[in-house]
Amino acid sequence: MVGIRIWLCLSIGLLWGCSNTTEQLVRDGDWYQVGYRDGISGKLSRPWGELQQLGAVRQSDYDEGYLEGLDEYCNPDFAYQIGLSGQEYFGACAGTPQGQRFRLEWQRGHQDFRMTY
Structure with missing residues (x-):
């Protein structure tokens, strides 16, 4: 929820x-x-x-x-969608407990975004 x-x-x-x-x-x-x-x-x-x-x-x-x-x-469950929307990521989640997973999921979404556009 x-x-x-x-x-x-x-x-x-x-x-x-x-x-x-x-x-x-x-x-x-x-x-x-x-x-x-x-x-x-x-x-x-x-x-x-x-x-x-x-x-x-x-x-x-x-x-x-x-x-x-x-x-x-920094919720990694939404990082893919953030990347897929084309939004840039500036490392704000680095050092947080889920920071590494967030970055990887964002990167995956952003890569898909770049391939689409």
Whole structure:
């Protein structure tokens, strides 16, 4: 059930974008959501200096959200579909318990994507 929720969240996010921009979330002080969106998108964690340029950063909130989003993103059961969609992978899952399996599944999907297009 959680897996379906993750896949739907990724799909909806890719199709329609996010309802709030990062700038709006920063104005609202929702650093948890900024981090979560970075993590669930497979982005590398933003350096403190970059976050500070956005506004009065609450690093612990950002980190907490990022780790939760990254945990959901790094699910190897969805890595093939992420690769097959053409989405790039920048190594965000490296060092996580499922990181190696995620990378291999993403690579397999991305290879199929390249063969199709």
